[in-house]
Amino acid sequence: MRLTRTLFLTLSLTLVVACGDSAGSSASAAPLRVVTTTTVLTDFAHVIGGDRVSVHGVLKPNVDPHDYEPSAKDLDSMRKARVIVMNGVHLEPWFHDAASASGTKATVVDASAGIALRAADDNRESPEGDPHIWHDPRNAKRMVATMLAAFVAADPAGAQIYATNAAHYTADLDALDLDIAAQIGTLQNKKLVTNHDAFGYYVDRYGLEFVGSIIPSFETSAEVSASELADLIDEVKTQGVKAIFAEAALPAKVAKTIADEAGVKVVDGEGALYGDGLGPSKSPGGTYLTMMRHNTTTIVDNLG
């Protein structure tokens, strides 16, 4: 059975090679196996690697990166991978156990390398800082660069292709950055209230005013505290916040309650923000670029 399986694999690979592909890169060897943790990293890996890589994204859209139990498939993919990319900054507490259990020999890349981290205001359980680094496109560029280096090191033959892809994408990220800055610049009222503390880097980069969040934590599975909620409602009323933003991945019930109490608009459902990662592929948040644009448009439309 092993023989037949190997034959079949070789045959299909040969076919793929023979047909070539529209992107112009020819995979003459087996694809570089990459495992990524977050949806954002998965997107970056596909962009940089194109058809030269085979990417297994561990976290699926709308899955809390903290509250995740790796499956057999995840461990198996890690075991077989050559490069594993993780977000770092303690976003994936399950990662190290999973990596060591899988017995992987892959290069593990911490995408947060070289990025200036925001500290937590009162760092209870996040002494390393705010892990939502990707919300600033300049950080995204850094992450792409880190990943590029890793791909090239693992697959020098593809260096040219990876570099070209990365360069194109970096240009896209620059354009994105300018775009967002311009849009946010049009706002008079820049007071932002979100579901949880995911947008720190975005707020810092574009000069928004962060009033607070419903769950003042970097993790969405944290519990809402009654006193903190009351404080937030007061702040919302005093500071004249125009709208509260829920998150696409989370139920909007709590946001609604506060909106009612404080008498402000709540933005939820399809129009909500993407805080912890990307949305499903067909959704407005399906890729990094579309996700960032969607968040920006939503904020500008509702605060403008």
Place this chain on the structure above:
Amino acid sequence: MFAGIRLITEPFEPPYMQRALIAMLLLALLAGVVGVVVQLRRLAFMTDAMTHTVFPGVAIAFFMGDSLFVGALIAAGTSAVVLTLLARHPRIDEDALVAFVLATFFSVGVIVVSRNRTFTADLNQLLFGRVLTISTRDVVEIAIVCVLCFASLYALRKELLLRSFDPVGAAALGYPTVIIDMALNLLIALVVVAAVRAVGTALVVALLTTPAATARIVSSRITTMMVLSCAIGAIGGWLGLVISYDASIHYDVRLAAGATTVVVLTVAFAAVAVAFALARRRHARQAVVS
């Protein structure tokens, strides 16, 4: 046929699956033997209570970053002592008392866990285990508990038998039944501790009760019951791993290994119960006819 063999061997190629399998087999052995004793002592409810009372100790150990094992051991020991002593008070309804203690301990555990804001993942892990990321050290710890438990059970087998069969007689002969009860409760607590990493505190009750209950239907000799109980638990654990691995790798469906094992064991129990009930009915009918 080859596909069948592949099903048996393929899941256990990766080292993490081998560790998971060894852990589950050891636990099946441990829970199989202790489970029979639990059955004989009618301690199923107490065992359930134990799994809840061990929880806060496990939670505390988890957050202090100590070995889960040590914290769980301390909690297990405390809860075993508390439950044993309280259960002996003649005026308090034992079931109500045990229920009260277990709810309290469990709530304490949840409070401990919830002080950390991100508690759902942690709670998940403590209640249901993470068998795939079990380390070699965890496996060794389980093996040590196995040896400890078996040695203790073997040493105390006469006294446990007497205490289970004729508690009044045991007391009448002058046995300090408190000590015997405490010893058994400590052993049960140890099993919970050993199992926490693999199947979590919530599911270990199933490991302790279902295989033993199934074995009881088939046999009424203690040694046979123990062997059967271990075998059933082992097959359940192995099947649970195989099914959840297969589902994940080939169908991208998530089935937690621990929970799958419990379902397999329950199905086995139901199948055996029905089979024996039917056989009994057929026998009775034949007897009437002849």
Place this chain on the structure above:
Amino acid sequence: MNEPLLHVDHLTVAYDRQIVVHDMTMQVSAGESVALIGPNGAGKSTFIKSVLGLVPIHSGSVQVLGRPSVDMRRHIAYVPQHDHLDPQFPITVQQVVMMGRYRTIGWMHRPKRQDRDAARAALQQVGLANRAGDSFGSLSGGQRQRVLIARAIAQDAKLLLLDEPFNGVDSTTQDVLLEVLSSLRAGGAAVVMATHDLSVAHLACGHACVLNRHLVAFGPIGTTLGSDALVAAYGHQAVVLAEGTAMIHAH
């Protein structure tokens, strides 16, 4: 018989805040057997339990061979009613009888040759040697009672306490029981047997102790089980037949 084997001295036992046995005094010597007689709630079981240390003593004392009974439990064999034990429990006849030897064997040790011999001999004495490997539950009620007696025989105790051993047993068992009790007495053991069956009491025992929370009467069976004592114990349940004799009506 001089030094009493069992000496009960002004014993008062409280259970659940109520006095159940009040100021009881009696003694039993080696080779004697006492029928403990009284209606339900008279304190027969409580008395037996207090000797065994299963309920605490309020005041007074119970001594066996000159020492507190709770220190002498190795030498006291308790025979419960057969239906107090679960017949579904997976245990063999042999295992039950061996339990009588546990104190001799000791914690953590295994039964030795002499223990196995004693158990076999005890089973033989009750006529169930051929059932040694069978499950306890597969025996009839009477046979199970005999197994429990065998357990007590195997223990080689000085004092036997039996709780209504003749209740609901077949005639074979009754015969075996009477024989065993007689042979144990001949061997120097003392027997205290709770019963409500007066005819059995007459057959098996030389003495009677009539209880109704307090000691109503104690002495040789012939004289003690007179109508006065029974009326005092059983009240309207006692039916006086003729001068000096009575029987107990309905249970």
